[in-house]
Amino acid sequence: MKVPALIMAGGKGKRMGLPVEKPLLPFLGKPLIDWVAEAVASAKNVSEFYVVTSENTPETEKRCHSKGWKILRTDAKGYHEDLKQAVREAGLSGAVLTMPADLPAVTGKFLDKVVSAFEVCGKDFLAVFVPIKTRENLNLSVSSTDEYKGVWYAVSGVNIINSVKIQEEEKIETSAIITDESEVLLNINTLKDLEIAEKIMKRLKKKKSEY
Numbered sequence: 001m002k003v004p005a006l007i008m009a010g011g012k013g014k015r016m017g018l019p020v021e022k023p024l025l026p027f028l029g030k031p032l033i034d035w036v037a038e039a040v041a042s043a044k045n046v047s048e049f050y051v052v053t054s055e056n057t058p059e060t061e062k063r064c065h066s067k068g069w070k071i072l073r074t075d076a077k078g079y080h081e082d083l084k085q086a087v088r089e090a091g092l093s094g095a096v097l098t099m100p101a102d103l104p105a106v107t108g109k110f111l112d113k114v115v116s117a118f119e120v121c122g123k124d125f126l127a128v129f130v131p132i133k134t135r136e137n138l139n140l141s142v143s144s145t146d147e148y149k150g151v152w153y154a155v156s157g158v159n160i161i162n163s164v165k166i167q168e169e170e171k172i173e174t175s176a177i178i179t180d181e182s183e184v185l186l187n188i189n190t191l192k193d194l195e196i197a198e199k200i201m202k203r204l205k206k207k208k209s210e211y
Contacts, residue, residue, distance in 0.1 A: 001119045002047040003094070003160065005040050005111075006086050009033055009101035010054030010074055023060040023101040025188070028198055032188060033060060035104035037069055042108030045115035046097060052086045060101075080166075087163045094164075100157035102188040105201060110183040114158060121175035124162035129153030130187075134180040140196055143189045148176045156184035 009023040023033035033051065040049045051064045054076035064071050072089055074082035087096060095118060097111065118126040127146065132154050135142050144155040153176075165172050179185075182204060186197040 001095075001115055002045050003097050003115055003118075004090070004092055005043075005046045005049040005097040005099070006072070006083065006090075007033070007036055007040060007049060007051045007099060007101050008079065008083065008157070009051050009060050010057055010076055010082055011079070021057045021060050022188075023057060024063060025102075025194065027104045027188070027194065028201060031063065032104055033063060033101045034067075036099065036101050036106060037064075037067070039106045039108050040097075040099075040111065043111040043115075044108065045112045046108075050086065050090055051101070052082060054082065084166055087166065092163045094162070095160050096163045098157075098159050098161065100187070103157065103184060103186065104188065104197065105182045105184075105186040105204075106158070107183055110181065111158070114160060114177065117177055118160040118175075123173045123175040124165045125172045125174045126160045126176065127174060128156045128158040128177045128179065128184050130156050130185050131178065131180055134185060138185075138196060138200070140185075140187075140193050141189045148174070148178075153178065154187075156187055158184055 024031045040046055050070045050072045052072045052074055053061045054074050056076055061071055072086045074085045114128060129148060132142050135154050142154050145152050146155050188194050188197055
């Protein structure tokens with residue numbers, strides 16, 4: 001199964017308190033958006049991808065143009081409205097993989113695993129959640145949460161959704177992956193998150209090089 005992907009990169013990123021647009025924030029010497037886009041491009045189960053921007057992220061758009069990435073500019077009416085608009089304007093149907101532009105540790109291999117899980121789950125929506133305690137133990141912020149089967153989790157922002165269903169108002173049946181893997185654990189919401197995540201990534205890279 002192959003699905004199209006949308007990288008959501010149109011938010012203001014107010015929490016960062018920076019003059020630079022959040023998707024362009026340097027992470028280990030490379031903009032956040034580059035880490036995510038390169039991971040998506042390497043995923044075997046992704047057929048194509050778009051970077052979803054808005055008037056809030058004109059410099060991000062320029063970056064995407066320079067890289068030859070497809071862009072969908074939305075009206076900046078909020079995450080869910082922008083997602084719906086992007087799906088409509090791209091003419092997408094069937095399953096769509098979505099993720100934020102602030103997951104620098106995400107990999108194509110991890111995204112392939114998410115697509116495979118969606119294929120067998122039998123639901124119209126698959127969300128990837130992270131245990132709140134795991135983020136708190138690392139002193140990472142918990143900015144967005146959701147409930148699944150009576151338990152609250154930190155939202156990673158990685159989801160697969162039936163693109164037809166999101167245009168409807170009815171409640172969508174949900175499945176979930178609960179994981180503390182670094183690929184989705186290191187979601188950057190604050191400058192402190194950025195600092196902590198860079199340290200963790202450096203440690204992980206060092207461990208891999210030692211094997």
